Amino acid sequence: MRFPLALTAKIAGHIVWHKLRGVEKFATVLQLEPLHTCNLTCTGCGRIREYSTSLKDVLPLADCLAAADECNAPMVSICGGEPLIYPQIEALVDGLLAQRRIVYICTNATLMRRKMRDYLAALFIQRRGEAEERLQVLVSEELVTPRDAEEIRRGPKDEDKPVIAPTQWIYWNVHLDGMEKTHDLIVERDGVFREAVLAIRMAKILGYQVATNTTVYRETDPAEIEQMFAFLGTLGVDGHTISPGYEYDAAKKDMIARLGQRPEEFFLTRDATREKFARAVEWGRDFPILGTPVYLEFLAGQRDLTCSAWAIPTRNVRGWKGPCYLMTDGHYATYRELLEKTDWNKLGVVDGVARDPRCENCMVHCGYEPTASLGIGAQPGDLWKTLKFTFGPKPMPPEVEAPGRSRADAEIAAVRR
Numbered sequence: 001m002r003f004p005l006a007l008t009a010k011i012a013g014h015i016v017w018h019k020l021r022g023v024e025k026f027a028t029v030l031q032l033e034p035l036h037t038c039n040l041t042c043t044g045c046g047r048i049r050e051y052s053t054s055l056k057d058v059l060p061l062a063d064c065l066a067a068a069d070e071c072n073a074p075m076v077s078i079c080g081g082e083p084l085i086y087p088q089i090e091a092l093v094d095g096l097l098a099q100r101r102i103v104y105i106c107t108n109a110t111l112m113r114r115k116m117r118d119y120l121a122a123l124f125i126q127r128r129g130e131a132e133e134r135l136q137v138l139v140s141e142e143l144v145t146p147r148d149a150e151e152i153r154r155g156p157k158d159e160d161k162p163v164i165a166p167t168q169w170i171y172w173n174v175h176l177d178g179m180e181k182t183h184d185l186i187v188e189r190d191g192v193f194r195e196a197v198l199a200i201r202m203a204k205i206l207g208y209q210v211a212t213n214t215t216v217y218r219e220t221d222p223a224e225i226e227q228m229f230a231f232l233g234t235l236g237v238d239g240h241t242i243s244p245g246y247e248y249d250a251a252k253k254d255m256i257a258r259l260g261q262r263p264e265e266f267f268l269t270r271d272a273t274r275e276k277f278a279r280a281v282e283w284g285r286d287f288p289i290l291g292t293p294v295y296l297e298f299l300a301g302q303r304d305l306t307c308s309a310w311a312i313p314t315r316n317v318r319g320w321k322g323p324c325y326l327m328t329d330g331h332y333a334t335y336r337e338l339l340e341k342t343d344w345n346k347l348g349v350v351d352g353v354a355r356d357p358r359c360e361n362c363m364v365h366c367g368y369e370p371t372a373s374l375g376i377g378a379q380p381g382d383l384w385k386t387l388k389f390t391f392g393p394k395p396m397p398p399e400v401e402a403p404g405r406s407r408a409d410a411e412i413a414a415v416r417r
């Protein structure tokens with residue numbers, strides 16, 4: 001299976017419960033942005049530009065948990081900004097798990113190893129033998145330095161502080177937009193790709209689930225995306241999400257002013273998206289892509305979908321962002337208010353006509369994947385196709401040669417198979 005059975009059952013149960021009660025619009029995934037601060041400045045990132053005046057603000061922990069409680073989405077994607085900078089990230093993850101939600105921590109991975117060292121230090125108090133065994137593997141793989149290992153053995157500085165421990169209800173969701181050269185160019189810093197790979201390897205040794213999320217831009221070479229998926233498969237990555245880039249106004253302006261680039265050279269039109277994703281259906285067959293085959297067909301230009309942005313709402317430091325994750329017309333006090341005050345009939349692209357000009361080139365995951373997963377406008381055979389995709393065997397990508405890949409990586413990959 002692509003996704004653990006318990007998680008699939010939770011999401012399916014949530015959808016069926018609402019459908020049986022005739023609830024037309026409801027949340028399936030909450031995009032929770034507890035802060036917009038980030039330690040990177042990626043070229044296409046709208047967040048750090050749009051919210052550049054509120055970068056120091058953080059959403060209080062209680063408000064984060066109340067937002068999840070209000071919209072009751074079974075899955076919460078903690079994003080931002082870089083969520084690992086959020087001072088109470090561990091308590092936030094704990095609180096969401098206590099609400100019995102599936103938690104995705106969307107991270108650029110630069111701070112991931114630090115958080116996993118904290119987990120290991122806590123494990124030394126609870127299960128010393130197991131912690132020592134894992135630590136020795138991590139040191140031998142050069143994923144933890146001998147100095148950090150000594151620090152870990154001393155245990156946590158604050159025993160009462162929660163840690164992010166591996167469980168089937170959590171995924172690290174690592175941002176990777178290509179192989180080393182491409183990714184580091186997009187995030188505008190050398191070494192980020194390598195750090196992400198080290199963090200993923202450490203996470204897999206410690207038993208975490210790891211997914212990756214990739215945005216495809218005009219410059220992206222689809223062949224490189226396939227190479228990246230194959231490489232990530234050798235690291236034991238559990239699944240991938242992929243989405244075309246969206247032309248954020250703030251990112252466009254930044255690109256012109258700061259980088260002297262024309263946005264049309266960087267972002268994708270609808271036709272260009274279909275070209276880039278021409279092999280999306282094959283990607284779904286060959287790699288553990290998370291989501292639905294229907295959305296992949298949509299990306300490949302094989303069918304049309306309407307937008308269901310209400311299913312993946314965004315809560316951030318200013319409120320419930322409307323109308324969607326990408327566009328901002330306002331922020332609302334509650335999810336209910338967002339649902340009621342947004343004219344959903346004026347959004348998306350229907351029969352090739354954009355109901356809002358800003359939607360014209362948008363085919364992004366957060367607008368269209370829920371349409372597919374909720375079966376809106378479903379065609380005969382879609383349900384069977386989705387069941388087969390979800391419950392069928394997980395694709396195992398082929399072995400690849402990739403930069404920086406050691407024999408130890410190959411051995412870890414072999415063990416994981």
Ligand code: SF4
Pocket residue numbers: 038039040041042045046047048080081082107108175187
């Ligand atoms: S890591 Fe994420 S939040 Fe930070 S700049 Fe890049 S895209 Fe934006």
Ligand code: SF4
Pocket residue numbers: 307308309323324325326327347348349356358359362363364366367368
């Ligand atoms: S089509 Fe895209 S930009 Fe338009 S409302 Fe939907 S998600 Fe937002």
